[in-house]
Amino acid sequence: MDRRAASPYARDESLRRIFAVLGIPPEELAYTMAAYSRSKRSFLETNAFITGQKAADFLETFYFAYGHRSIADMAHVPFAIENVSILAAIEIVAESLWDGQERSTRYQDFSVTGYLVPDEIVGSDVEALYIETADALFEAYEKVSQAAYRHYLATVPKPEGMEQKDYERTLRARAFDVGRYLLPLATHTSVGQITSARTLEKQISRLLSSPFGEVRRVGEALRDAGRSPARSPRDERALTLVEQLASSENAAIASALKEALAPAAAAPTLVKYTAPDRYRLETQEALRRVYEGLLGQVPVGITEPVSLVEVDDPAVEAVAKLLYGVGRHPFSQIVLHVQTLTRPEIRELLELAFEKRGPHDEWLAEFRTGYLNFDIVMDIGSYRDLHRHRRCHQLRQAWTTRLGYEEPDVVRAAGVQETYREAMARAFQAAQHIDEAVPPLGAYLLPLGTRCRALFSMDLAELAYIAELRTRPTGHFSYRRVAYDMYRKTVERYPDFAPFVRVVDPDYEDLTER
Structure with a gap:
C-alpha cells in the first residue's frame, strides 16, 4: 500500500515553487505578504486581488491602529538621494538596518562636485566668508591631491606585471586619500539606499529632528518622495512605446497598457505620519x-x-x-x-x-x-x-x-605642508565665526x-x-x-x-x- 498516496496530508517535493518577485509597488508588496500569511491562496493569487487603495486601507488599520509594525519590514523602498552635503549624508546613513552606497572620495575627483551653500547662509552676512573659505579648501584639495600623486609616482615603483594605466589609476586613488582631508563637510555627494519602510519611517523622523536645516529638508524630501509617483526607468521606456501605439488602431490596447504602467508611489501610507522625534x-x-x-x-x-x-x-x-x-x-x-x-x-x-x-x-x-x-x-x-x-x-x-586636525605624513613629503596648514587654519577660523553668527552651520566648513x-x-x-x-x-x-x-x-x-x-x-x- 502506498501510504503517501493514501494520506490526505502527505505531499511530495514536486509542489515546491520558489521565484523572485519584481515590479510590485512596496506597499502593495507589504500587503500581499501580510495577506499571504493569512490566506491559503498562492502569492500570485493573493496579489491579484490587491490594489493600491486596498493596501493603504489595510496599512491604516493594522500598521497604524494596531501597531503591527513588522508589516513595514516587507516594504523595501530604494531611494536615490543626490546632491546633498557630506554632513547630511553622514546623518542619512546613520541607521543600523540600512543598505546603500555613497560616492567614494577615493575614486572620484571631488573638485568637479562642488559644495553646498545652505539656505540659511544664502544672503546672510557670512555668505561671502563661507564661499571664500570653501573655495580655498577646494583649491587646496586640488593642489595637495596633485602633489601627492606626483610624489607617489616618483617614490612608489610600479610592480612587475602591472599595467601602466592601472598603476597610475591606483596611485591617483591613493593621492585622493590624502586630498580628502581638505574636503569640507559641505562637499556635494550622493547616496543610494534601500531600506524597509519601518527603517525609512525612523530615518525620516530622525532627520526631521536635526539641528541642521538641510538635514531636516532632506527628511521632508524623503517623505515627499515616498508619497509621490516613483521613478521606474523600465516602465518609462515602455510608456514611450505606448505613446507611439496610441495614435494607431491599437489605441484601446495602448490606453490599457498606459494605465497598467502608470507610476505608483513607493510608500504613501507608511511615511504619512512621520514627524520629528x-x-x-x-x-x-x-x-x-x-x-x-x-x-x-x-x-x-x-x-x-x-x-x-x-x-x-x-x-x-x-x-x-x-x-x-x-x-x-x-x-x-x-x-x-x-x-x-x-x-x-x-x-x-x-x-x-x-x-x-x-x-x-x-x-x-x-x-x-x-x-x-x-x-x-x-x-x-x-x-x-x-x-x-x-x-x-x-x-x-x-x-x-x-x-584639532590630522596631518598625513605625505603632505610634508610632497612639499605642500604650508598649503595644507593654511587651509586648515583658515577653515577653522571661518567655521568658528559662522557658528557664532548662524549656529551650528560653521560645521559645513570643517574639513574631513x-x-x-x-x-x-x-x-x-x-x-x-x-x-x-x-x-x-x-x-x-x-x-x-x-x-x-x-x-x-x-x-x-x-x-x-x-x-x-x-x-x-x-x-x-x-x-x-x-
Missing part, C-alpha cells in the same frame, strides 16, 4: 541641562586616540551614554563621574530619560549596553568610513574645532581632516570583523591605524582571542595593492 529631542534637551550641571565646569580629560571602556553596571553605562551624546568629555571620564552618583540619583536620571516616552516610542539607543565600548578620536574622513559598519551602536559628539570624538559599542565578533577588514593594506591609512588600535586594546584585555583575529599591522604599506 519629539521624545529624543526633548530628552536630549533635558540631558544637556543635567550634563552642564554635573560636568560643565569639569576640565575635559586627555585620552589616547582609542580607549576601551568597560562598564559592569548596565544602569551606569546607559546613563554615561546618555550624557556622552550631549557632552564633550571622554566616555571614561563620564563613566567615572556617574559611578560617584548614588543609586537614587542614577534612578532619577533614568526616569528623566523615560519621562517623555510616548506610547509608540522605542527605548533610546543609548540603552543598548553590555558591549565593548571604544571611545575614539579620529579624523572625520575615518569616522565616515567606520560609520558604515552596521552591527554596532554609535554615538558621536557634536562637530567641533576643539580637537578635522578630528571628532565618537563612541563605538560592539561585541567581539564585530570587533574582529572591523579589525580584519579595516587593517588591510588596501584601506585608508588613517582608519587602518584606528582599527588596529581597537584590536590591540581588545587583545590586551582578552589575550585568548589574539591568535584568531587576522589583522595587518598598519606599518606595513603597499600603495599599489588594490
Whole structure:
C-alpha cells in the first residue's frame, strides 16, 4: 500500500515553487505578504486581488491602529538621494538596518562636485566668508591631491606585471586619500539606499529632528518622495512605446497598457505620519541641562586616540551614554563621574530619560549596553568610513574645532605642508565665526581632516570583523591605524582571542595593492 498516496496530508517535493518577485509597488508588496500569511491562496493569487487603495486601507488599520509594525519590514523602498552635503549624508546613513552606497572620495575627483551653500547662509552676512573659505579648501584639495600623486609616482615603483594605466589609476586613488582631508563637510555627494519602510519611517523622523536645516529638508524630501509617483526607468521606456501605439488602431490596447504602467508611489501610507522625534529631542534637551550641571565646569580629560571602556553596571553605562551624546568629555571620564552618583540619583536620571516616552516610542539607543565600548578620536574622513559598519551602536559628539586636525605624513613629503596648514587654519577660523553668527552651520566648513570624538559599542565578533577588514593594506591609512588600535586594546584585555583575529599591522604599506 502506498501510504503517501493514501494520506490526505502527505505531499511530495514536486509542489515546491520558489521565484523572485519584481515590479510590485512596496506597499502593495507589504500587503500581499501580510495577506499571504493569512490566506491559503498562492502569492500570485493573493496579489491579484490587491490594489493600491486596498493596501493603504489595510496599512491604516493594522500598521497604524494596531501597531503591527513588522508589516513595514516587507516594504523595501530604494531611494536615490543626490546632491546633498557630506554632513547630511553622514546623518542619512546613520541607521543600523540600512543598505546603500555613497560616492567614494577615493575614486572620484571631488573638485568637479562642488559644495553646498545652505539656505540659511544664502544672503546672510557670512555668505561671502563661507564661499571664500570653501573655495580655498577646494583649491587646496586640488593642489595637495596633485602633489601627492606626483610624489607617489616618483617614490612608489610600479610592480612587475602591472599595467601602466592601472598603476597610475591606483596611485591617483591613493593621492585622493590624502586630498580628502581638505574636503569640507559641505562637499556635494550622493547616496543610494534601500531600506524597509519601518527603517525609512525612523530615518525620516530622525532627520526631521536635526539641528541642521538641510538635514531636516532632506527628511521632508524623503517623505515627499515616498508619497509621490516613483521613478521606474523600465516602465518609462515602455510608456514611450505606448505613446507611439496610441495614435494607431491599437489605441484601446495602448490606453490599457498606459494605465497598467502608470507610476505608483513607493510608500504613501507608511511615511504619512512621520514627524520629528519629539521624545529624543526633548530628552536630549533635558540631558544637556543635567550634563552642564554635573560636568560643565569639569576640565575635559586627555585620552589616547582609542580607549576601551568597560562598564559592569548596565544602569551606569546607559546613563554615561546618555550624557556622552550631549557632552564633550571622554566616555571614561563620564563613566567615572556617574559611578560617584548614588543609586537614587542614577534612578532619577533614568526616569528623566523615560519621562517623555510616548506610547509608540522605542527605548533610546543609548540603552543598548553590555558591549565593548571604544571611545575614539579620529579624523572625520575615518569616522565616515567606520560609520558604515552596521552591527554596532554609535554615538558621536557634536562637530567641533576643539580637537584639532590630522596631518598625513605625505603632505610634508610632497612639499605642500604650508598649503595644507593654511587651509586648515583658515577653515577653522571661518567655521568658528559662522557658528557664532548662524549656529551650528560653521560645521559645513570643517574639513574631513578635522578630528571628532565618537563612541563605538560592539561585541567581539564585530570587533574582529572591523579589525580584519579595516587593517588591510588596501584601506585608508588613517582608519587602518584606528582599527588596529581597537584590536590591540581588545587583545590586551582578552589575550585568548589574539591568535584568531587576522589583522595587518598598519606599518606595513603597499600603495599599489588594490
